[in-house]
Amino acid sequence: MSSKLPEFPASPADKYRLPTDVKPSHYNLTFYTDLKSLQFGGFVTIELDILRDTSAIILNCSDDLDLKNASVHCASLEANQFQSAQIADKELGRVTLNISAALPAGSKAQLKIHYNAPLRGSMNGYYKSAWKNEGQTEYYALTHFQPIDARAAFPCFDEPALKATFAITMVSRSDTVNLSNMPATSEESYDPSSSPDADLASFVSTLAKDIQWKITKFQVTPPMSSYLVAFANGSFSYLEKKVVMPLSGRTIPLRVYATPDIIHQMEFSLDVTAKVLPLYETIFNIEYPLPKLDTLAANDFDMGAMENWGLITGRTSAFSVDPAKADISARKRVAQTQSHEVAHMWFGNITTMEWWDYLYLNEGFASLMGEAIVLGEVFPEWEVNAFFVAYHSNRALGLDAKRSSHPIEVACPDPNFINQIFDGLSYSKAACVLRMLSDYVGEERFLKGVSLYLKNHLYGTSVTNDLWDGIAAATGQDIRRLMDNWVTKIGFPLITVTETSSGIHVRQDRFLNSGAPDAEDNETIWNVPLGILTVDKNGQVHMDKAALLEDRERSFAIDTSMTFKLNSGSLGVYRVRYTPERLSKIAVEAAKEDSVFSLSDRIGLLYDVAELSKAGLTQLSSFLTLIDIWRNETNYLVWSGVLTKMGTVLRIFDHHANIDDGLRAFLRTLFAPLVQRLGFDFPAGESVDVVQLRKTAIAGALSGRDESVIQALRARFADFMKTGDDTGIPADIRASIFMAAARFGGREEFEALLKITENLANPGAKSAAIAAVGFIQDSDLIDELLSYILTKARDQDAVSFCYNGLASNPVTRQRLPAFFKDNYDAFSKRFATNSMLKYLVEACFGELSTQKDYDETEEFFKDKDTTRYSMALAQALETIRTRIVYIERSRDDLSDWLSKWEERSKL
Template identity: 70%
Template sequence: MSPDSSESTPHDIYRLPTNVKPSHYDVTFWTDLESLEFGGLVAVDLDIREDTSAIVLNCANDLKLGDASVQCADQLQSAQIVADKELGRATLNFIATLPAGSKAQVKIAYSATLRGSMNGYYKSAWQRNGKTEYYGLTQFQPTDARAAVPCWDEPQLKATWTITMISRAETVNISNMAAESEVAYDPTSAPKSDGSLGTLLATLPKKDARWKITKFQETPPISSYLVAFANGPFAHLETKVVMPLSGRTVALRVYATPDIVHQGEFCLEVTAKVLPLYETIFDIEYPLPKLDVLAANDFDMGAMENWGLITGRTAVFLMDPKKADIASRKAIAGTQSHEVAHMWFGNITTMAWWDNLYLNEGFATLMGDIVLSTLFPEWESTSAFVATHVTRAMTLDAKRSSHPIEVECPDANFINQIFDGLSYSKAASVLRMLSEYIGEERFLEGVTLYLKKHLYGNTVTRDLWDGISAASGEVIVHLMNNWITKIGFPLITVTETSTGIHVRQDRYLDNGTPTADENETIWNVPLVILTVDGNGRVHVDKTAILEQREKTIALDTSRTFKLNAGTTSLYRVSYIPERLEKIATEAAKEDSVFSLSDRIGLLYDVSELSKAGLTQVSSLLTLFDIWRNETNYLVWASMLSSFGEIAAAFEENTEISAGLRAFIRNLFGPLVQRLGYEFPEGESVDIVQLRKTAILGAVVGRDEGVTQELRSRFTDYIKTGDKTRIPSDLKKPIFTTAARYGGREEFDALLKIIEDPVNAADRSAAIRAIGSTEDSSLLDELFSYTLTKARDQDVVHFCLGLEANPLARPLLVPFFTNNYEGFRKRFATNSMLKYLVTTCFRGLSTQQAHDDAQEFFKDKDITRYSMALAQALETVRTRIAYIERSHEDLFHWLTKWEERSKL
């Protein structure tokens, strides 16, 4: 809905009245990290659009409002405040009417306690000399600026902000902009001052403490969810870059607590490369004087693109500069390239409302891939995009419980739910498909036109399509509309004729054939057809579009061909069995005409089609067997991921489970024998990751030799404290093996890594791995630890580790249901509850367990996690059907394979 729409909708109750519009905020507030309180005064300049004697703004329930007033012309009025706790608002009522067309200024005093909730203005804990200390930082997206300052907390209500922070003298203040001034303030000796600042200073909690006042430069027009500030004992690393368009020097910093800030070097290095590159790509100057990153010990999401002050978890910004594994480097570079893209796409130009969240997140996800491919070509980011984002998008969107990329967001509970694989990965995949179809150069030119036309403004989908249409000459809205506004994606069924192929599109569902109502959408599908001519030359036709239900395409089926070359389009393909075998055999060749992305896409197509009953699961295992000489780690990692889903579904069938493990050992064991466990200096990135993947596969297969080797390495660490035999890239399999086969000693050692880590990567790996223990008493202890001692941000990650353990997975449901009320209150204002629902329930595999889960939630208020619950339960129904349909086929294939392997 456009912000200026005059049409009344059922959701108007969730939107602020449009009788006034903020133009500037002047916020002055104090933070006391000893009492864990803050308070302040906000003055907001308003344009009065209609005659009014009431002003409504957003204000969270735990924000205590003091005096409020409004000044219009020469008239100053006190305000009567009426709170609306259900909607998180406050109404300021005045006696005299404020006339339309006038200017006014509202002033409101307020105070609050620093939350422990990872949203609003909240506290984060860290250890110094064995003592727990705290610092304060913000997380406002999507609707929590109102928890730190009374404001108009909607993205289209942009305004400039001037922020002044009062804090204890020994702490550091940071915000979106650079500090304009910083002065000491001693309330015991300072003269009385007049005006608002003097009044506020008089309210400081401890008059005998040393305080300072930091005033920051005024921001450009900014949406409230992008405002940010933090106060704490921070240290920083710093560098500078000269920007290519303006020639200005921009300061770059990484902040963290003093004990870990040295681990920010790589993040700073990536920022220095990425920021100027984006300025060149978008042809728009970065408008701020600096860009900071704050690595936080407690953080709800992964990271947040606050303008000029990016915030996020330590694990996505920090790493051991001497012993970092490739996964940590990729996580940091990927996160930072995504967040810096937002400085333009989202921050300068912002979606008008949350139904267009994908305009921010999908584009930043795609741009992150483009930039990583430029800066780190050895990472094969384009193919990794297929293995991660395309796969993630299609797995979620194959469900009836999916939602369109662009979806109505009436209230805050629903807004929080759409930060998911559709707004990020599907949106990015659809935009990538468009870029491939019209060409990346024209795509980015269109994006630049879009950004320049809407600088510092708010936009909807049509604005982006108009920009790309102008650059490409294509009618983009016609091509893309159904991809954005409709649920799902197509399955293209390919049958062969004497003169070519016949293709038909139907909505793809992973559990059942779509009904007529579910199958109404016709997508405009770029088919991207690869063919090989008589001379062996490869041709890729990017112009072929399927715009109707079905059509026939002329080509020579006696030669090699494949649809969706490079896996650039968002659809699955079903071939006749003979064609699938030919494509798989060609893909296995060393000089194959099919790319790495082709192989990954083909593998996941077969995997998902077997899940949906459109091909047999044995087809996937046959594909694995054909590709056993594959050399690229991404294909092996994709094979391992697909195999994991089969193993999880059939783990209660002992014969099938044993056969699957034997098969996976047979695949990955020879790789381990060939590659070994050491990582020589100067080795290629691909070989490093292939070795890690091989060892992970052998661990999944419970290879005895690999198990003994990994256990011995962890045992040496326990005895000596020396991690020399635990290479950074093998932390995950070594920790997992230690937890699975070890006892109390190994469990305690992993707990120590979690509680007192050398770096964030070690901690993350240990949290996931410790859930692999097969000791029932240690499992009980771990569930108790997760409930009572784990940081809020880590509860889901402990559960993810437990979910991967067949012995622990059945215990997750009672863990959740028995502690539901505690979880509901503990995670009342952040996103953790929806992730917990997903993790604890999606692993069920029986109808009775499914029905019991439905019964449990029948009388619960599920408004904050309704989509996550629906998706989890649909995943369970799909798995039940998959097991019933596939167990005989799987058993027979494994039996025959075992017989062949003995010959």
């Protein structure tokens, strides 16, 4: 069966790129923000280099901006001041300024434009965010420009390659705080008699006279792309630390800003910044170029976080850890986010991708450096390399196993398409491919090559081959040839291993989760580092990292009478298929306490078998057998992987009552004994592993419907509702407690959870409640929740409600498509300028599994403009079709295995 795929443009189209007649070199941006009237505006003066004769200047501008008079000054012309006529193009987000005389090539010009705009709650451009100050709603304003929304805050040349310096002046109410990329050079209350510069005086004189305004001027930035410009205005508080940088010896102030009600939760985020910033400077051997680094936590934010140079921004949940409750998962999430964003200060900010085709150069590197290499040095007890396999590898290969995937490097001419590639391929697959390369050439030489790459493109832009050339210079290898297909082609290989009299024979074919590929899907030959681990007769472990599969198939001489495994450490971006006999031997070896296989090996093997069963390349029962063999496992990451993959099986088969009952009984035997051993409390001084194991065990037992666990969790929530005291709800099992309350409770629990979702002062509890409340069972309460999402939920939360509980809840899963369809126009308008709509499509249609679901989904969207979410829709449709086949293929095998397991359990 084939599914309709999104079309990937072959090359950039000129229609969507600005002309190259002029280039900006410097911006003077002056604007006011009024948080009472929710308006902003001002003027921008842009210094231009004229590269070709032109009588028109075309730049980007959103239709949100009300442009006033625009003028051009060119000293090379006799009449050097010109008023310009404006022609707006809403579709392309640009404005053409026609002037009466041609600007000569080689000259310099100055463009000045005045504008005004409302502060919308759009989570893009310069927008408003709300918070509660002693019960009263107040607002602050901040920017989010990536990828193409600087144009929504000021007219500009909004392309990453068009770097310029920026001098920013902010005018605001005197009782607010102004922030931007650079430190302030001056800040003073506006005094009409103080005679500031003429342009500024003229501008401020037009503002309301009954307001005490203040003027904040910031240092000029280094050359930077428009999407990295940032500013914010509001009643912010801050925490501060200072670090001494290892290369320059400079002392850099670090601050984290937030509203006063949550600023105490930001200390851990600040600590992480202080630890990782000097490490990056040492690793890259390039000085951090700015005088400061701030972070701002916001209640309303489209993505997780954003790497604006010198002013990182993001959701409160991405930066907050309640110091009174040491939630390990929250600490890890904050550390990963902060370290990722700090990595961008080099990857993306100093050296920027030439165009969005190369987004992965930013995001893949930040994910690898920030969430594995550097974080592992700062928190060695977190086993970040194994977590990298469990999260990034699983995420990447799960998405890339679809026909509707896309290459890591993909042409992005259309602005609507750019927003769609901020996904698991640009982040996770790119990170995994780079990690595989690092392991193959050696991390030290890899990082040396990365440093060379950055140094060769300081304050400039780059493309893929620039990176390969840097690593090639450090390693002496042909990196272009080695890596080309990994970034330019869709998919990844399945390595099939057969044993011969002299060793092993390996073959590569594209892996698809829908089954064996057709010939047209199986043309790519990757250069595959095999990472072959072997054990000799003396019990010595050997690692062949040089083994490279460069052809469709090849033989390798090893002793197959002894233990061996491919993809040691699970560093390769591929899956491995063994014979059933060999898989059984590897599984038994991996279960040993002194196994030669690492934690990452076990995690990779678990995910491989689970996905091979989904693709019909092994039986689903093989996956359950593997888990059964490993039931004495003690590491939480393995158990977390079991729970993740078993959860997928449960969601697919949860309308098959006998199978659902059997799977949950199996889960109980796995997780309930762990809960009995570990209990529900978290004594001080426990290791991270024990804390996470207890958390995972409780979640697993809850998923298995263990009655004693359900009652214990419900009792804790009942006590909270009665007393208001949440000390009986440890942060690490808060999600399970909330889920039990929603799933097995009624109106009282529903209303209590909904109230928690509105508590901005506790981002961790809020996120857990949003994920849990969707598991309610009562039809009337479900109606109320859907109405709440439609009319009252914050925009970023509306999608989270659907993405988490509602999509996973069998009772609500089938209601989500109808909810989306009935309110399609409202959602399209509500999420017209941010990325929420594509996530909503994923949430509402990505968990369906019948032919009726497929037909109705395809029929609904056939007359819709899907340009903003075409990939998400194609992936959802493909997922439905894959699950239809999966159910048909695996139902009897699964039922049979469970029946035999139940019989064995009775013995």
